[in-house]
Amino acid sequence: MNKQVKDADAALDGLKDGMTLMVGGFGLCGIPENLITALVRKGVKGLTCISNNAGVDDFGLGLLLKKRQIKTMIASYVGENAEFERQLLSGELEVQLTPQGTLAERCRAGGAGIPAFFTPAGYGTEVAEGKETRAFDGKMYVMERWLRADFSLVKAWKGDTNGNLVYRRTARNFNPMMAMAGNITIAEVEHLVEPGEIDPDHVHTPGIFVHRIFQGKDYEKRIEQRTVRQRV
Amino acid sequence: MALDKNQIAKRIARELQDGYYVNLGIGIPTLVANHIPPGINVTLQSENGILGMGQFPVEGEEDADLINAGKQTVTLLPGSAIFDSATSFAMIRAQKVNLTVLGAMEVADNGDIASWKIPGKMVKGMGGAMDLVASAQNIIVCMMHTNKAGESKLLKKCSLPLTGVGCVKRIITDLGMFEVAKDGFKLTERAPGVSVEEIKAKTEGRLVVESEVPEMVF
Numbered sequence: 001m002n003k004q005v006k007d008a009d010a011a012l013d014g015l016k017d018g019m020t021l022m023v024g025g026f027g028l029c030g031i032p033e034n035l036i037t038a039l040v041r042k043g044v045k046g047l048t049c050i051s052n053n054a055g056v057d058d059f060g061l062g063l064l065l066k067k068r069q070i071k072t073m074i075a076s077y078v079g080e081n082a083e084f085e086r087q088l089l090s091g092e093l094e095v096q097l098t099p100q101g102t103l104a105e106r107c108r109a110g111g112a113g114i115p116a117f118f119t120p121a122g123y124g125t126e127v128a129e130g131k132e133t134r135a136f137d138g139k140m141y142v143m144e145r146w147l148r149a150d151f152s153l154v155k156a157w158k159g160d161t162n163g164n165l166v167y168r169r170t171a172r173n174f175n176p177m178m179a180m181a182g183n184i185t186i187a188e189v190e191h192l193v194e195p196g197e198i199d200p201d202h203v204h205t206p207g208i209f210v211h212r213i214f215q216g217k218d219y220e221k222r223i224e225q226r227t228v229r230q231r232v
Numbered sequence: 233m234a235l236d237k238n239q240i241a242k243r244i245a246r247e248l249q250d251g252y253y254v255n256l257g258i259g260i261p262t263l264v265a266n267h268i269p270p271g272i273n274v275t276l277q278s279e280n281g282i283l284g285m286g287q288f289p290v291e292g293e294e295d296a297d298l299i300n301a302g303k304q305t306v307t308l309l310p311g312s313a314i315f316d317s318a319t320s321f322a323m324i325r326a327q328k329v330n331l332t333v334l335g336a337m338e339v340a341d342n343g344d345i346a347s348w349k350i351p352g353k354m355v356k357g358m359g360g361a362m363d364l365v366a367s368a369q370n371i372i373v374c375m376m377h378t379n380k381a382g383e384s385k386l387l388k389k390c391s392l393p394l395t396g397v398g399c400v401k402r403i404i405t406d407l408g409m410f411e412v413a414k415d416g417f418k419l420t421e422r423a424p425g426v427s428v429e430e431i432k433a434k435t436e437g438r439l440v441v442e443s444e445v446p447e448m449v450f
Contacts, residue, residue, distance in 0.1 A: 004349060025286070026280045026281075026299070026303075026305070026317070027299065027303040028296075029280075029281040029296065029297060029299050029303070030297070032341070040327065050297040052317070068330050075357060076357050076358060076359050076360070077356060077357040077358070077359035078355070078356060078357050079356030079357060080303075080446075085354045085355060088355055089355070091353070092242065092293070095355070097348075097355070097357045097358060098361075099360065099361075099363045100279065100317065100321065100322075100357075100358070100360035100363060101279075101317075101318075101319075101321025101324060101325060101356055101362075101363030102362075103317075103362060104316070104317035104318040104320070104321055104361065105318055105321065107318070108233045108318040119294075119363075119366075120325070120366035120367055121325075121362045121363040121366045121367070122366065123397065124344075124394060124396070124397035124398075125362065125393065125394045125395065125396065125398075127358075127362060127394050131252075157297075158237070166318075168297045168298060169295065169297035169308075169314055169374035170278075170280050170282060170298055170299055170314065171296075171297040172281055172314060172315070172316050173280055173281055173316060173317050173319050174316070175316070176318075176319050176360045177316060177317065183399060193336050204296050220297070221296035222260075223294060224299070224303040225299070225302060225303045225304040226294055226304075226305055227288045227305050227306075228289055228290060228305070229287055229288045229289050229290055230290070231290045231291065231419075
């Protein structure tokens with residue numbers, strides 16, 4: 001089935017105010033750059049964004065924060081974004097901080113049809129407040145619910161028009177689980193190829209999870225913490 | 233003399249055993265990788281999806297698609313593996329990672345740890361710390377013994393929101409090394425030239441000192 005759409009703007013067809021989005025990436029690594037800038041252009045508001053981080057002030061999800069397009073953020077670490085911290089402390093933005101492994105598993109559960117699961121992470125902390133806890137084999141666990149999204153926006157290195165995706169290096173991170181958990185999943189890729197050009201054994205996300213795919217452009221792929229060693 | 237950051241990292245590195253899978257947190261824990269003793273092979277796990285993480289790249293070879301959990305550019309060693317975040321935390325939760333080293337704002341003498349939030353002031357989030365401390369077989373916390381105001385960070389009870397309960401096994405500060413025992417922080421080693429009296433004075437939580445406490449040797 002050919003799932004190719006023209007570009008990021010066409011891919012966002014049907015995305016409306018108040019919807020819940022998953023956005024792949026870890027820091028600025030593996031984020032869907034084209035789709036984020038298209039969301040800024042589209043101007044949709046009141047969004048709930050599920051993403052491990054919130055970008056930096058002038059890149060990634062930080063661009064949506066600056067335009068006040070995000071109402072609620074579900075993330076594990078938001079320390080790199082001053083505007084985020086300001087909106088949070090002033091009460092303009094609602095934030096649900098979730099342990100990183102729990103966030104990943106909640107997305108995976110949403111994509112796997114599992115409504116809840118138990119994890120030891122956060123037991124005895126404020127993360128567990130109001131949640132069911134239970135002992136299994138003598139250890140305490142917290143019940144966490146699945147996460148699903150109206151739209152999942154993911155970034156892959158390579159994809160074919162059937163929607164099969166291959167990620168590169170640590171740009172994989174949350175993208176595979178989020179791709180599974182979207183009611184509509186959009187993949188932007190650096191290299192869009194024809195079916196048959198990806199070895200089936202090398203597919204990370206099977207095309208069944210992907211509804212729309214397009215060739216991204218003008219990737220900046222900004223590095224957050226450029227660290228190098230001396231050449232010897 | 234109190235230990236500097238590199239000495240803290242060096243002391244922690246002596247706890248590494250051949251064949252360990254190790255997760256190093258951001259800050260001082262990252263420095264542990266520079267002090268791995270000769271003959272000891274450990275595999276570094278980075279929770280954003282790497283087993284077999286190598287050094288920082290040389291200039292010009294940075295890859296935006298290859299970072300560690302601190303968002304720093306890194307390299308891969310031969311035989312490394314890349315995986316998604318759910319698989320990464322599967323290996324953490326299932327206790328495949330032998331040792332976790334992380335920083336903290338406060339530790340209590342029952343093993344509680346606080347490291348992610350100062351209400352009303354600082355909200356950065358817990359990242360992977362809650363998953364790591366809830367599941368790791370062995371957790372070493374490294375931190376300065378006192379905060380900038382000179383107050384003890386080794387407490388009877390944490391004042392900040394917790395990251396995990398009763399999970400810390402060992403603490404290394406600039407003043408000494410401590411085991412979390414039933415009856416409090418058991419002092420096992422002192423930094424060179426730091427007296428038991430000084431450590432007592434700077435530890436708010438229950439401190440257990442049994443007989444002679446050896447000095448660390450560097």
